[in-house]
Amino acid sequence: xxxxxxxxxxxxxxxxxxxxxxxxxxxxxxxxxxxxxxxxxxxxxxxxxxxxxxxxxxxxxxxxxxxxxxxxxxxxxxxxxxxxxxxxxxxxxxxxxxxxxxxxxxxxxxxxxxxxxxxxxxxxxxxxxxxxxxxxxxxxxxxxxxxxxxxxxxxxxxxxxxxxxxxxxxxxxxxxxxxxxxxxxxxxxxxxxxxxxxxxxxxxxxxxxxxxxxxxxxxxxxxxxxxxxxxxxxxxxxxxxxxxxxxxxxxxxxxxxxxxxxxxxxxxxxxxxxxxxxxxxxxxxxx
Amino acid sequence: xxxxxxxxxxxxxxxxxxxxxxxxxxxxxxxxxxxxxxxxxxxxxxxxxxxxxxxxxxxxxxxxxxxxxxxxxxxxxxxxxxxxxxxxxxxxxxxxxxxxxxxxxxxxxxxxxxxxxxx
Numbered sequence: 001x002x003x004x005x006x007x008x009x010x011x012x013x014x015x016x017x018x019x020x021x022x023x024x025x026x027x028x029x030x031x032x033x034x035x036x037x038x039x040x041x042x043x044x045x046x047x048x049x050x051x052x053x054x055x056x057x058x059x060x061x062x063x064x065x066x067x068x069x070x071x072x073x074x075x076x077x078x079x080x081x082x083x084x085x086x087x088x089x090x091x092x093x094x095x096x097x098x099x100x101x102x103x104x105x106x107x108x109x110x111x112x113x114x115x116x117x118x119x120x121x122x123x124x125x126x127x128x129x130x131x132x133x134x135x136x137x138x139x140x141x142x143x144x145x146x147x148x149x150x151x152x153x154x155x156x157x158x159x160x161x162x163x164x165x166x167x168x169x170x171x172x173x174x175x176x177x178x179x180x181x182x183x184x185x186x187x188x189x190x191x192x193x194x195x196x197x198x199x200x201x202x203x204x205x206x207x208x209x210x211x212x213x214x215x216x217x218x219x220x221x222x223x224x225x226x227x228x229x230x231x232x233x234x235x236x237x238x239x240x241x242x243x244x245x246x247x248x249x250x251x252x253x254x255x256x257x258x259x260x261x262x263x264x265x266x267x268x269x270x271x272x273x274x275x276x277x278x279x280x281x282x283x284x285x286x287x
Numbered sequence: 288x289x290x291x292x293x294x295x296x297x298x299x300x301x302x303x304x305x306x307x308x309x310x311x312x313x314x315x316x317x318x319x320x321x322x323x324x325x326x327x328x329x330x331x332x333x334x335x336x337x338x339x340x341x342x343x344x345x346x347x348x349x350x351x352x353x354x355x356x357x358x359x360x361x362x363x364x365x366x367x368x369x370x371x372x373x374x375x376x377x378x379x380x381x382x383x384x385x386x387x388x389x390x391x392x393x394x395x396x397x398x399x400x401x402x403x404x405x406x
Contacts, residue, residue, distance in 0.1 A: 002391035005375040011388065012398060014405055018382045025379055153393050204299045206306050221299040228392040231370020238374050246371070248343060 003122050003145075003235035007093045009115050010103075020102035024093060027100060031091040035064040038089075039074070039082045049073045121148065122236065129163055133266060135184050138244070139163075139284055141236050142188065143270040146282040149229045150272065154203045156196065161271030169259040169267070169283055173197055174219050176226045177252045183242035186286040189252075189259075190226045196274065200225045223249035261285050290317040291403070292335035294326040294352070295368065296344045303394065304339060304368070311400045323352025330356060330363075337406055339390065342369040342377070350384065357385035364406045366390055 007024070010016045016024075036053065039045045045053075045068065053067045060067070065082060068074040074082075094112060097103045103111065127143045129136040143163065150156045169175065172191040180186045192200065197218050201210040204221040226249045234244045253259050261267035262285070270282045291314045295301045305316045317333050320326040324347040326340060338356070342349040349367055356363045367381040370392040378389050388402045 002370075002393060004391060005378070007375070008378050008389065008391070011382075012391075012402065014401075018388065022379070022382060149393070201299075205302055217298055220297055224297050224299045227297075228370045231374075231392060234371055235374045238376075248345075 003232040003239075004115075004119065005093070005235070005239075006112070006115050007097070009118060010097070010111065015111065016097060016102040020097065020100055023100045024096035024102060027096045028091050028093060031089070031096075033086065033089070035082060035086060038086050039065075039068070042082070042085065044078055044082060045073055121152065122232070127160075127163065127270070129268070130165055133165075133268065134286065135242075137240060138184060138237055138242055139268055141240070142233050142284060143282060145233050145236060146190070146229050146270065147272070149225070149232065153225065153228065154196075154199050156199060156272075156274065159273045161273055164269050164271070166267040166269045166283070167261050169253070169261070169269075169281070171253060171256040171258045172281070174222045174251060175253045175259070176219070176222045176249050178226055178230050178249045179247040180230070180244050181247065182245045183237065184244065184286060186284055188226070188230055189281070189283040189285070190222065190229070191281040191283065192222060197222055219251045223251065288313065288315045289336040289403075290315050290333065292316075292318050292320065292326065292329055292333060292338045294320040294323070294338060294340040294344070294349065296321050296341065300341065300368070300392075304399070307394060307396045307399050308339070308403065310396075313400065314403060321346075323347030323349055323355075326352050327355055327359075330359075336364060337403055338363070338365045339368050339403075340365055342367055342371065342381070350380070353381070353384050353386055361385070366402060366406070368392070 007021045011018055011021050033041060036050050040050055052071060053064055056067050056071060065079040069076055069079050094108050098105045098108060125144050127140045129139050147160055169189060169191060173194040174197050175189055175191045178188045180188055198210055201213060201218045201221040204224050230246045234246050237244045266286050268284045272281060291308050293301050293304050293316060301319050308314045309316050317335055318329050320329050322344045340349045340352060353365050356365055365386050366388050367386045368390045371377040381389050387406050390399055390402055
């Protein structure tokens with residue numbers, strides 16, 4: 001019940017051994033060329049030009065091909081040609097496992113079908129993000145997986161509200177924050193009322209009654225919930241080519257004054273209405 | 288009965304894992320460590336058969352502790368526990384360093400036990 005990649009799914013089910021998976025990954029690493037390596041291998045760029053692109057990438061967050069076009073080293077057409085070659089020669093993990101003898105080729109379609117069924121609950125549904133917000137696809141994944149985890153883990157019945165841009169996060173019983181870096185520099189918040197916090201605690205601790213638990217234990221369960229949600233978001237983001245690092249969760253706004261969205265940042269709120277009351281909220285503040 | 292050491296800085300996760308592992312009746316949870324450094328110390332005194340260890344922890348993270356434990360005993364049975372299990376690079380890194388498997392969060396009780404049984 002988590003976002004996985006195919007190799008992990010097979011190891012978990014003891015269909016392939018960890019040793020053979022590693023062998024297949026090594027094979028993939030040797031066959032699947034990165035954009036720059038592919039462009040070099042077909043002499044579309046020179047080593048000196050590749051170095052220029054690498055240097056320029058240190059000061060601007062652009063992919064190799066986009067940077068090469070920006071610097072006038074490649075035309076748009078040439079970039080597309082390299083991408084097509086990369087795509088056509090890509091060795092997928094399933095194929096690599098067949099090549100190293102971990103799977104029989106006739107077994108592969110069946111396991112891929114089983115994997116798709118396993119991952120079906122994590123197919124992202126559309127969430128409307130206000131126009132002009134950067135990294136909209138990432139925030140769509142973030143909101144949708146947060147909703148799905150509230151349903152699957154906490155078994156919360158709710159109605160998601162429309163995403164809105166906010167300048168402030170109002171105080172609540174527990175607000176947990178986690179930093180995201182890499183493809184974005186943002187802060188992810190889960191803000192919950194006491195009732196929703198208890199539901200999270202019951203789910204995480206696997207206890208029917210958590211009324212006797214201390215507040216720090218209850219807060220710890222909200223931190224763990226945020227950690228699980230964001231870990232799965234990072235896995236889903238990696239599938240669309242966005243590498244997101246997540247940092248440890250912490251309880252914030254302990255003095256209950258609320259949190260202002262800093263100037264120059266965008267605050268996105270995804271209200272979660274529970275029994276006619278807005279008690280849970282997933283918020284993203286991107287710097 | 289196989290002895291299991293749980294290593295996690297979160298009280299919630301430790302309790303959740305203990306409930307699943309001890310509840311199976313097949314394993315005995317012999318200790319809880321809050322970080323990698325504590326895990327290494329407890330390994331030397333408790334000699335667990337299996338260690339379930341979080342990747343991200345304060346003081347010493349799980350990956351650093353895994354490296355140390357493997358250096359001390361290359362047959363050590365460590366299973367990494369992480370919400371980042373689905374990130375291919377993280378999974379591969381743990382396996383390459385000697386972890387026997389990776390348990391992804393949220394936990395599936397049966398899957399956790401199945402993984403431990405397979406060690």
